[in-house]
Amino acid sequence: MNAEASLYFRFAPNIAKGIARVSALRAISNAGRSVGKIITINATSCEMLRGAPHHVKYEAYDLSVRNLTDEQVIAVIASLQASGFTAVDERTRPSKATLWTGPHIHIYRAPSLCKG
C-alpha cells in the first residue's frame, strides 16, 4: 500500500452521529499527512453541540490538537484553508465562547449540510 492511500484521520470513539462529506475527510486527511499525524475528528456536521448551532449553520468539524505541536497546528490550519475551509484556532478559550469544550480546531464552510 502506498502512503497516498493511507488515511490520516480517525473519528473519536465517542463522536456523536453527524454528517461528514468525503471531500472534507479527504481535506482533513491531507492536512494530517502534511504533518505526518493522524487527525482525530471530535465532531462532525449537523450535531447540536451543547445547544450551539455552529455545526448546523455550516458544514463544520472539530479537530483534536492533542497530538499536535503548535507548528503542526499552524500547518494543519493552512492546509485546510487551502482546501476551502475557514479555520478557527480554539486551542485557547475564545472570549465569547461559553460552550468551549477544550482545545481544538473548528473548521467550517458553506453551505450547511443539514435539513431545515
Ligand SMILES: [Zn+2]
Ligand atoms: Zn466546532
